[in-house]
Amino acid sequence: MKNIDTQEVKKFSELAQDWWNKDGDFKPLHIINPLRADYIKSKAELIDKNILDVGCGGGLLTEALFDLGAIVTGIDAAGPGIEVAKLHAKENNKNIKYYEKTAEILNQECSESFDIVTCLEVLEHVPDPKSLVKTCINLLKPGGLLFLSTINKNPRSWITAIVGAEYIFNLLPKGTHEFDKFIKPSDLASFVRKGGAELIETKGMFYNPITHKANLNNDLGVNYLMYARKS
Numbered sequence: 001m002k003n004i005d006t007q008e009v010k011k012f013s014e015l016a017q018d019w020w021n022k023d024g025d026f027k028p029l030h031i032i033n034p035l036r037a038d039y040i041k042s043k044a045e046l047i048d049k050n051i052l053d054v055g056c057g058g059g060l061l062t063e064a065l066f067d068l069g070a071i072v073t074g075i076d077a078a079g080p081g082i083e084v085a086k087l088h089a090k091e092n093n094k095n096i097k098y099y100e101k102t103a104e105i106l107n108q109e110c111s112e113s114f115d116i117v118t119c120l121e122v123l124e125h126v127p128d129p130k131s132l133v134k135t136c137i138n139l140l141k142p143g144g145l146l147f148l149s150t151i152n153k154n155p156r157s158w159i160t161a162i163v164g165a166e167y168i169f170n171l172l173p174k175g176t177h178e179f180d181k182f183i184k185p186s187d188l189a190s191f192v193r194k195g196g197a198e199l200i201e202t203k204g205m206f207y208n209p210i211t212h213k214a215n216l217n218n219d220l221g222v223n224y225l226m227y228a229r230k231s
Contacts, residue, residue, distance in 0.1 A: 003104055003132055004077045008125045012057065015173065016080035019058025020088055028171050028207055029060055029121070032214045035205065036120055036149070036225070037064035039216060043201075043227055044145050046070040049115040052139055054103045054132075055122030059085030059096065065118070066094050073097045073114075075106055103135045111138050120149040120225075123188070124181045133188070134195035140230040146197055148226040149205065153182035157222045169209040185220050197228040 018024040040046070047069035053062040056074030058081050066072045066089075076082050079100045089096045099106070103119075117136045123129040129150075136146055151161050158179050165171040185202055192199050204219040216225070 002102060003126050003128050003135075004102060005125060005127055009078045011173075011175065012078045012125075013080040016058065016078065016084050019060070019081060019084050025173050026058070026060070027212070028165070029057075031212055032205065032207060033060045033064055035214050035216060036061055037068065039203070039225060039227075040065065040116070040118065040147055041068055043147075044116055046116075050113065051116040051118065052106075052114040054117060054119040054136055055125070056085060056098070057081045059088055059098070061118060061120060062096055062098075063089065063092070063094055066096050070116075073099070075099045075101050075103065077102050103132060103139065107135050107138050112141050114139050114144060115141060116145045116147070118147045120147065123148065123150040123183060124177060126181075129181075129183055129188075130191045130194070133191040137192075137195040137197045137228075137230055140197075142230055144230045146192070146226075146228045146230065148188065148192070148228075149224065150188065151177065151182045151223055152221055153179070153184050153187075154221065157182055160222045164209060171209055185224055185226075188226060192226065192228045197230045199226060199228045201227045203227075 022030045049070050051070045051072045053074040056062045056076050062072050062074040082098050082100045086098045119136050166174045189199050203225045204217045205223040207214045
């Protein structure tokens, strides 16, 4: 079974042309993207490392990692987003490989091939996040590093990430997130360990909808990042 939600793929396909509009539907991602890239850079040597960006969308993080010296591959199940990513990379002379495929398919072709795998803001959009985490770990070389991010599952995250972000502040298109797909940090930590990796650190990520500033902290109440190493 493919670990994709066809409605999620359709949703992001329809938004594809807006990926690089810094004031459009993906504005929050543009705000947090430097934060994400800097966090990864602070934990890993990136120059000439093979990095896979799973669920890369239009290539925001993928390009940021390329700019930091990495050899980057981006994959996504939403074809229109991949086409936007390819075009943007070509226009900016960035040698990035992009493929319209799932992590599961790529794992059949080249398991244990990457020094680093990133899967950010993706797990809350797939039917089986536990399986995706395991697949990401399988794609890593032994000792490789995994970076994940998603949204906690609690009343506060429902108010913040859905009611606030989608209906009050209009930061995201309505229907972007489904509360049932949010993941508690304890559950994600379990997915990581059962998938064969050692959890090293978990950090909270705060986005201010009024000032449009973001920062990392120790509050895991809503958005959070995880960093792990394959055993």
